[in-house]
Amino acid sequence: MKVIKLENIDKCFGEKKVLISVNLDVEKQEIFGLLGPSGAGKTTLIKILTGQLPASAGKAYVFGENSERLKENSYREIGMVMDNSGIYERLSCYDNLKLFSSIYKIDKRRIKEVLTAVGLGGEKKTSAGKLSKGMRQRLILARSILHRPKLLFLDEPTSGLDPATTKTIHELLFRLREEGTTIFLTTHNMEEAAKMCDNIALLHEGNIIEYGEPEELCRRYNSENQIRIFMKNNQMINIINSPESAGKIEQMFRQGDIVSIHSSEPDLEQVFLRLTGRGLEE
Ligand SMILES: Nc1ncnc2c1ncn2[C@@H]1O[C@H](COP(=O)(O)OP(=O)(O)O)[C@@H](O)[C@H]1O
Ligand SMILES: [Mg+2]
Numbered sequence: 001m002k003v004i005k006l007e008n009i010d011k012c013f014g015e016k017k018v019l020i021s022v023n024l025d026v027e028k029q030e031i032f033g034l035l036g037p038s039g040a041g042k043t044t045l046i047k048i049l050t051g052q053l054p055a056s057a058g059k060a061y062v063f064g065e066n067s068e069r070l071k072e073n074s075y076r077e078i079g080m081v082m083d084n085s086g087i088y089e090r091l092s093c094y095d096n097l098k099l100f101s102s103i104y105k106i107d108k109r110r111i112k113e114v115l116t117a118v119g120l121g122g123e124k125k126t127s128a129g130k131l132s133k134g135m136r137q138r139l140i141l142a143r144s145i146l147h148r149p150k151l152l153f154l155d156e157p158t159s160g161l162d163p164a165t166t167k168t169i170h171e172l173l174f175r176l177r178e179e180g181t182t183i184f185l186t187t188h189n190m191e192e193a194a195k196m197c198d199n200i201a202l203l204h205e206g207n208i209i210e211y212g213e214p215e216e217l218c219r220r221y222n223s224e225n226q227i228r229i230f231m232k233n234n235q236m237i238n239i240i241n242s243p244e245s246a247g248k249i250e251q252m253f254r255q256g257d258i259v260s261i262h263s264s265e266p267d268l269e270q271v272f273l274r275l276t277g278r279g280l281e282e
Pocket of ligand 2: 044
């Protein structure tokens with residue numbers, strides 16, 4: 001059984017079509033990344049999957065259940081990180097989590113464990129309102145995994161965070177996957193997606209325009225197949241990887257011009273650019 005299954009999902013807000021016939025499967029223990037620029041429909045799709053919004057057409061299944069009618073038991077298996085954080089500013093980190101542990105009837109010992117896991121072990125008594133942006137995001141993440149969900153939705157989990165916090169979060173997500181968690185994340189950071197995700201989908205104007213493993217996608221779009229050469233005079237040149245280039249490269253070698261040679265598969269950013277004519281950060 002797929003953890004997530006979307007069949008021909010449409011979503012309209014009034015006249016505006018935000019999602020158009022989206023089909024998607026996510027397997028157990030997969031880190032799946034939904035990529036697209038701002039306004040592409042990423043958050044809308046998460047809201048449909050978590051029963052916060054109805055689809056206009058099509059079916060969305062989570063753990064095999066229709067997402068519009070998820071049962072209490074299924075919600076207990078889901079964790080979510082969205083912008084509406086639901087953190088109580090005046091409560092300490094510990095008390096914020098204590099509140100949730102009583103709702104979910106979770107052993108209090110788990111609170112310390114989770115705070116340590118997100119690197120907030122030393123901030124138990126700090127009130128949430130006093131946390132830095134990166135710490136706050138880690139507290140939100142801590143809350144979302146407190147009940148050991150089998151499926152975690154993360155809407156732009158590292159957007160605007162410093163590299164150290166981003167790294168902590170990435171490491172935690174890898175650990176969660178090892179423990180069997182399925183992770184559905186959205187990002188407009190292609191580098192993050194390439195590093196984190198087993199599979200990604202590129203969402204553009206409501207359509208999934210590409211799907212696959214990040215590396216495989218990059219290779220697929222490596223039509224130009226270029227070789228990149230760094231020269232002693234600090235120049236960088238790109239040469240087509242073909243027999244005709246052999247003479248030219250040999251000559252550079254003989255002259256001792258070459259510092260290093262690299263293959264140059266396009267990165268995901270370039271794949272997206274090639275598909276849409278647009279960058280992700282616009
Ligand atoms: N409740 C809503 N009512 C009307 N339009 C909405 C609503 N929610 C989102 N939209 C529109 O749907 C589009 C996709 O939004 P969203 O899913 O938030 O994109 P993303 O998360 O990829 O940035 C945007 O054009 C946004 O303005
Ligand atoms: Mg969004």
